[in-house]
Amino acid sequence: MSELTKQHFEACSKNAPTVTDIEKQTLHKDIPDWNFVETDGEEQLQKIFKLKNFAQAQAFTNKVGDLAEAEDHHPAILLEYGKVTVNWWTHAIGGLHKNDFIMAARTDAAYNDME
Numbered sequence: 270m271s272e273l274t275k276q277h278f279e280a281c282s283k284n285a286p287t288v289t290d291i292e293k294q295t296l297h298k299d300i301p302d303w304n305f306v307e308t309d310g311e312e313q314l315q316k317i318f319k320l321k322n323f324a325q326a327q328a329f330t331n332k333v334g335d336l337a338e339a340e341d342h343h344p345a346i347l348l349e350y351g352k353v354t355v356n357w358w359t360h361a362i363g364g365l366h367k368n369d370f371i372m373a374a375r376t377d378a379a380y381n382d383m384e
């Protein structure tokens with residue numbers, strides 16, 4: 270499990286900077302299966318998770334929802350049969366903050382708990 274999962278979640282104001290390219294590269298090493306995507310001009314982390322069926326995908330979606338509520342930091346989640354697509358970014362700054370990498374690592378841990 271990535272050490273990032275245990276890192277402290279930082280309070281993030283709308284004046285906080287997005288991660289630098291160097292920070293991005295370093296943080297990405299902990300969550301290498303996540304892809305950088307751009308949606309509406311905002312950079313996001315995205316990963317597609319495979320599950321056995323709809324019920325499992327729904328259960329995983331709920332786990333991710335619980336992680337989000339615990340930190341008041343929310344992803345976009347697309348729930349499909351046997352498949353969940355999760356996007357993390359920080360709406361307040363219109364891009365990526367370290368918090369998004371922490372949430373991605375926690376999402377991976379929640380997925381590993383499903384198996």
Ligand SMILES: C[C@H](O)[C@H](O)[C@H]1CNC2=NC(N)=NC(=O)C2=N1
Nearest residue numbers: 341342343344358359360361362
């Ligand atoms: C008021 C509330 O704390 C904010 O609107 C939160 C809610 N969840 C959030 N989630 C994400 N991903 N980014 C935010 O900037 C954000 N802001």
